Amino acid sequence: MTAELIYGKELAATIRRELKQDAAALREQDILPHLTVVLVGDDPASRSYVRGKEKASAEIGISSDLIELPSSTTQTELLDLIQRLNLDAKVNGILVQLPLPAHIDEQAVINSIDPEKDVDGFHPANVGKMMLGEDTYYPCTPYGIIQMLKSKDVEIAGKTAVIVGRSNIVGKPIGQLLLNEHATVIHTHSRTPDLRHFTKQADILIVAVGREHMIKAEDIREGAIVIDVGVNRNAAGKLTGDVDFENTKEVASIITPVPGGVGPMTITMLMLNTIKAARRQAAAVV
Numbered sequence: 001m002t003a004e005l006i007y008g009k010e011l012a013a014t015i016r017r018e019l020k021q022d023a024a025a026l027r028e029q030d031i032l033p034h035l036t037v038v039l040v041g042d043d044p045a046s047r048s049y050v051r052g053k054e055k056a057s058a059e060i061g062i063s064s065d066l067i068e069l070p071s072s073t074t075q076t077e078l079l080d081l082i083q084r085l086n087l088d089a090k091v092n093g094i095l096v097q098l099p100l101p102a103h104i105d106e107q108a109v110i111n112s113i114d115p116e117k118d119v120d121g122f123h124p125a126n127v128g129k130m131m132l133g134e135d136t137y138y139p140c141t142p143y144g145i146i147q148m149l150k151s152k153d154v155e156i157a158g159k160t161a162v163i164v165g166r167s168n169i170v171g172k173p174i175g176q177l178l179l180n181e182h183a184t185v186i187h188t189h190s191r192t193p194d195l196r197h198f199t200k201q202a203d204i205l206i207v208a209v210g211r212e213h214m215i216k217a218e219d220i221r222e223g224a225i226v227i228d229v230g231v232n233r234n235a236a237g238k239l240t241g242d243v244d245f246e247n248t249k250e251v252a253s254i255i256t257p258v259p260g261g262v263g264p265m266t267i268t269m270l271m272l273n274t275i276k277a278a279r280r281q282a283a284a285v286v
């Protein structure tokens with residue numbers, strides 16, 4: 001068997017076309033969605049993701065601005081900036097690019113963002129709503145994965161979904177979103193003994209660890225759906241996933257490549273959340 005591929009890049013382009021129409025319809029009602037992105041420090045990958053966010057905003061018709069701060073910025077300075085953005089009615093979405101420099105408490109920063117403007121879906125109030133199965137801003141990468149599965153008409157209900165990795169950005173929330181879709185969810189992580197015992201049970205395997213090719217063909221069940229969230233740069237400078245794609249695609253039924261798989265969906269879901277924020281905030285004013 002050679003697996004079918006899901007190219008997030010193609011799905012992202014389709015969703016972006018729809019979002020462009022949504023943004024135009026909002027503009028006709030004098031609602032201009034606005035995203036403010038905050039970048040602290042000069043991490044090259046973060047800078048590249050932030051550029052991608054500006055580009056996608058411009059393409060869709062979302063106005064955006066980028067606030068760049070030096071890595072020496074103090075936590076108090078960053079919290080003060082966020083308070084100003086929380087109070088600025090023009091700003092619908094606030095995104096603080098992660099990771100932050102080590103001297104800043106990331107969670108304290110996330111907690112300071114107005115939940116209504118938290119287009120990353122990382123604020124505890126939004127995480128709580130997600131856990132309760134309520135409508136809210138869902139974290140972009142997990143939300144993108146759900147859209148990818150649905151785009152291939154994957155029946156999630158009743159499936160065994162195994163998650164490798166437990167980050168707040170991907171591992172934990174994708175488990176919750178799959179649970180909300182009625183999957184049976186198994187979370188595994190660095191302290192899980194005999195990882196293969198669990199990955200072999202997966203109808204849907206989500207790998208979000210950040211370790212090149214840690215999942216191999218022999219770790220999965222024949223016909224499994226494999227979603228690779230890893231973005232690693234190998235010794236030759238090439239982007240690779242957490243899954244050994246070449247061999248695993250011969251065993252899986254559906255698989256995502258890296259690059260061009262899950263990655264492009266992250267920024268697209270951010271755009272979707274920003275339009276949703278503009279709509280919700282406009283409705284709250286009238």
Ligand SMILES: Nc1nc2c(c(=O)[nH]1)N[C@@H](CN(C=O)c1ccc(C(=O)N[C@@H](CCC(=O)O)C(=O)O)cc1)CN2
Pocket residue numbers: 048049052095096097098099120140141169231239258259260261262263264265266267
């Ligand atoms: N505040 C946030 N910080 C971070 C998030 C996030 O959702 N919110 N996620 C990641 C980084 N990220 C967006 O911020 C992101 C990661 C990867 C991609 C992507 O398109 N990857 C491509 C490859 C890109 C490349 O060439 O380097 C792919 O996989 O095909 C987009 C966005 C951590 N921080």
Ligand SMILES: [Mg+2]
Pocket residue numbers: 031032033034089090091092278
């Ligand atoms: Mg506005």
